[in-house]
Amino acid sequence: MSFWQEQIKIGNRSFPRFIGGPLDGITDSPFRQLVRDFSKDELLYTEMRHVACVANDKVGDKALRFEQFERPLNYQIAANKLECIEKACEKILERGVDLLDLNVGCPAKNVVGSGSGSALMADLPRLEFVVRRIRACVPNIPFTVKIRAGFKEQNAIEVAKLLQDCGVDAIAVHPRLQTQKFDGRPDYPLVAQVKKAVSVPIIVSGGVVNWATAKMVYEQTGADGYLIGRGIWSKPWKLHELYENSQGRPYVVSNELMLQYAIKHLDLMIAYYGVRGLYAFRKHLPFYIRGGQGASLLRQDLVLSECHDEVKKKLIDYLEPKSA
Ligand SMILES: Cc1cc2nc3c(=O)[nH]c(=O)nc-3n(C[C@H](O)[C@H](O)[C@H](O)COP(=O)(O)O)c2cc1C
Structure with missing residues (x-):
């Protein structure tokens, strides 16, 4: 069996090695539903939600609103203190997920300002408190943590050892500092060093x-x-494509398939978010309209449209002559 046919073991569960990452505002419930058309067994992360939002339902019913067929799901939380952790974990477990993940990597100003996300890499006593409490709240499902290379300074190896000592089942490493946000070359040799330093599975991001x-x-x-992460943006087939390629098989996505998925994605966004779904869909639209005649004009036209039905009709009109 090849490396790519073998699975990654996380606690008592096993998954294909390609995993759908968390992208806030992108890999939401509608998108994950699309991924399941191509990949049934692959693990998908949810977007990050603060434990206070989950515990108090501050974001309406959205924080825990997803379909069971999106599973296996790794629900990602952010936390900066012990408050709300227990209640949030209870709600998440009740809702039904497969793994729980703590975000220790988010570089956003408002997140690090409150002491969560990547700020926890610069406050190890607080990180340990939070991680031990979460571990105690979810004894029966795997618990993972997603970290960076460090906050202002690199300390991923030290942090990974601490997380392992706290009973974490796997660690995802995005090897950039908080100051680098999402740019610059990822420090892959650092991931290799983290892998050598701990025995829990390492996921690279x-x-x-x-x-x-x-x-x-x-x-x-x-x-x-x-x-x-960004590689799956508007490409719900990406995990399947990667697996096929790893087995030496080509996987080609036609312009028609992309358009069909644009239409399906739009419908799911409207069903999930209501009229606001059209605006959220604009972040995906340009990726789906590629390569065909008039694609660039259609993209410009649709991105400005304020009407869901109009966007859908134009996508169908553009698709139909091609599939006839
Ligand atoms: C728009 C956007 C939103 C993101 N949201 C999250 C998030 O909610 N939780 C998280 O752990 N990482 C988040 N990330 C980081 C990604 O999961 C990933 O670690 C990073 O983009 C590097 O991987 P990539 O090169 O595959 O995108 C986000 C990144 C982007 C660009």
Whole structure:
């Protein structure tokens, strides 16, 4: 069995090595529903939600609103203090998820300002408190943590050892500092060092967009799992494509398939968010309209439209002559 046919073991569960990463506002419930058309067993992360939002339902019913067929799901939380952790975990477990993840990587100003996300990498006593409390709240499902190279300074190895001592089942490493946000070359040799320093599975996050980059990152890190972030944006078939390519099989996505998925995605966004779904869909639209005649004009036209039915009709009109 090849490395890519084997699975990553996280606690008592096993998953294919390509994993759908968390992208706030992108890999939401409608998008994850689309991924399930292509990939049934792959682990998908939810977007980050603060434990206070989950515990107090501050975001309406959205924080815990997803379909059971989106599972296996790794529900990602942010926390900066012990308050709300227990209640949030109870609600998440009640809702039904497969894994729980703590975000220790978010670089956003408002998140680090409150002491959560990547700020926890610069406050190890607080990180340990939070992690031990979460571990105690979810004894029966795997618990993972997603970290960075460090906050202002690199300390991923020290943090990974601490997390392992706290009973974490796997660690995802996005090897950039908080100051680098999402730019600059990821420090893959650092991931290789983290992998050597701990025995829990390591998932690498950063820069895997196709089979060539997956292979390169594997060679440089030896990581157990591969978290696909921006590479899956508006490409619900990406995890399947990566697996097929890893088996030496080509996987070609036609312009027609992209358009069909644009229409399906739009419908799911409207069903989930109501009229606001059209605005959220604009972040995806340009990726789906590629390569065909008039594609660029259609993109410009649709991105400005204020009407869901109009966007849908124009997408169908553009698709139909091609599939006839
Ligand atoms: C728009 C956007 C939203 C993101 N949201 C989250 C999030 O909610 N939780 C998280 O852990 N990481 C989040 N990330 C980071 C990604 O999961 C990933 O670690 C990073 O983008 C590097 O991987 P990539 O090169 O595959 O995108 C986000 C990144 C972007 C660009």
